Amino acid sequence: MIKLPGKLPGKGSNKVQGRAQPPAQAKFRRDLTALLGKENCLFSPEDLLTYSYDASNERALPDAVVFPMDAGQVSAVMFYANEHGIPVVPRGAGSGLTGGSVAVNGGIVLVLERMNKIVELDTENLCAVVETGVITAHLQAVAAREGLFYPPDPASKDFSTIGGNIAENAGGMRAAKYGVTKQYVLGLEVVLPNGEIINLGSKCIKDVAGYSMTELFVGSEGTFGIITRAIIKLITLPEIVKTLAICFATIGDAGRVVPLVLKSGVVPCTLEFIDSTCLQAVLNMDSVHGIDHQIPQETKAMLLIEVDGPAHVVDRDAQTVLDICRQSRMLSSRMAETELEREGLWRVRRSIHGAITGLCPKWLEEDISVPPASIPLMLERLQELARRENLRILSFGHYADGNIHLSVSEQDTPLSPERAGVVKALIFSETVKLGGRIAAEHGIGSVKKEYLGLNLDDATLNFAMRLKKMVDPRGILNPGKVFPDRVWSEAFGADHKSVDIDK
Numbered sequence: 001m002i003k004l005p006g007k008l009p010g011k012g013s014n015k016v017q018g019r020a021q022p023p024a025q026a027k028f029r030r031d032l033t034a035l036l037g038k039e040n041c042l043f044s045p046e047d048l049l050t051y052s053y054d055a056s057n058e059r060a061l062p063d064a065v066v067f068p069m070d071a072g073q074v075s076a077v078m079f080y081a082n083e084h085g086i087p088v089v090p091r092g093a094g095s096g097l098t099g100g101s102v103a104v105n106g107g108i109v110l111v112l113e114r115m116n117k118i119v120e121l122d123t124e125n126l127c128a129v130v131e132t133g134v135i136t137a138h139l140q141a142v143a144a145r146e147g148l149f150y151p152p153d154p155a156s157k158d159f160s161t162i163g164g165n166i167a168e169n170a171g172g173m174r175a176a177k178y179g180v181t182k183q184y185v186l187g188l189e190v191v192l193p194n195g196e197i198i199n200l201g202s203k204c205i206k207d208v209a210g211y212s213m214t215e216l217f218v219g220s221e222g223t224f225g226i227i228t229r230a231i232i233k234l235i236t237l238p239e240i241v242k243t244l245a246i247c248f249a250t251i252g253d254a255g256r257v258v259p260l261v262l263k264s265g266v267v268p269c270t271l272e273f274i275d276s277t278c279l280q281a282v283l284n285m286d287s288v289h290g291i292d293h294q295i296p297q298e299t300k301a302m303l304l305i306e307v308d309g310p311a312h313v314v315d316r317d318a319q320t321v322l323d324i325c326r327q328s329r330m331l332s333s334r335m336a337e338t339e340l341e342r343e344g345l346w347r348v349r350r351s352i353h354g355a356i357t358g359l360c361p362k363w364l365e366e367d368i369s370v371p372p373a374s375i376p377l378m379l380e381r382l383q384e385l386a387r388r389e390n391l392r393i394l395s396f397g398h399y400a401d402g403n404i405h406l407s408v409s410e411q412d413t414p415l416s417p418e419r420a421g422v423v424k425a426l427i428f429s430e431t432v433k434l435g436g437r438i439a440a441e442h443g444i445g446s447v448k449k450e451y452l453g454l455n456l457d458d459a460t461l462n463f464a465m466r467l468k469k470m471v472d473p474r475g476i477l478n479p480g481k482v483f484p485d486r487v488w489s490e491a492f493g494a495d496h497k498s499v500d501i502d503k
Helices: 025-036 045-050 071-084 136-144 162-168 251-263 276-283 311-327 339-350 352-356 372-389 417-433 449-454 458-471 485-492
Strands: 002-004 064-066 088-091 108-111 118-122 127-131 185-191 197-201 226-233 240-248 270-275 301-309 330-335 364-369 391-398 403-410 499-501
Touching: 025 064, 025 071, 045 064, 071 088, 071 108, 071 185, 071 197, 071 226, 088 226, 118 136, 127 136, 136 162, 162 226, 240 251, 240 311, 240 339, 251 270, 251 301, 251 311, 251 372, 270 276, 270 339, 276 339, 276 352, 276 391, 301 311, 301 339, 311 330, 339 352, 364 417, 372 391, 372 403, 372 417, 403 417, 417 449, 449 458, 458 485
Parallel strands: 064 108, 088 108
Antiparallel strands: 002 499, 118 127, 127 226, 185 197, 185 226, 240 301, 240 330, 270 301, 270 391, 364 403, 391 403
């Protein structure tokens, strides 16, 4: 017997409002197969298990997995689901870290990976029209062949999709100079929860034809509508890039560099921070063998700094950065002379997640942001928290835009679920005290929803839910995400029961 929606044990009661009588299980499967074709639907337990998780620790079985080929099929699925009150969870590559594509209420997981065409590369208007399932790195490579550049650079770019990036408003390592995904979304094609297809924005730089609604769907985590196509802004590819790795004896020394660099007028393309534990874990891996002799033993922090642009400007900016680092008591510096050396330095940064599994098999992963000038103080408070609570807290991230990624464990074992909740609350409390946010670029999903009130007051949360309820009055689109359970219950009712679908 299948339940729609299936309530995940231990989760809040995220209700779907006003459910009509759902179809029986056999009819449910026949209906979806008729809409999309047998080859685009999965129902077996083994297949459902494959789509029951993302890159977070969240797990929940859907009742069906479907693969639409175009916006028309997405519309048909949404019309059907809305008619019967069945939850729908949109999914790109499933690389999210906060449970956003997990069907915590059961229902249909709608996978958009087969809608993966670059429809148009407009080299005259510097933009691209792409379907939602286009891989981010693929768009970057296609644009680069024409001398164009798509700057957003999430660590998952080799497998994450443009639609997923838009839904999460992904950032990445180049955000300090180039901004995040929302700066590059000119227009969207969106399927609403009732199946209606709308088109927002255009290729025009100036466009005030009606309300500016495009950004309503950017960062909405699949709760407002399903993005099926996007108009993406491109810029000219930078002439050259220079990459520097700078080592420091203390976190404080490294932290002092950031405001000095920004005040100097240099806008680094990337300014990444890696603490000593992360650095040593990576250096112990064979994949980065050959750079360890460049790292002084007393190193407690490394900055990976990149400047790009016209050659004469980049040479000047790189020298300015080096001068500032010398004044801030750097231990050593290294500038990549070849593309191979540059790739080697970046391998250090991109290998962190894999490397630290050798220290502990499971970490509490957090993604916070504070005003950039507050990063040194935030890192000090994290070190104090680690000492006080006998924790191991590893930190790295996008220093210039205030985004810190944290990996937390006990000294030699993973945190228990109960302990993880306590530690998470302590980290978020310190973050908020410094004017920070509990999520920088990974979203809220189901993992952080109960903490959202630390950043948004009740009036703001209620306004956001009124918007949600306006576009999705039955609450079928990605229920149980973003909003705390209390807000879901107040909006959609606390007494609704899951409905069994008979065989």
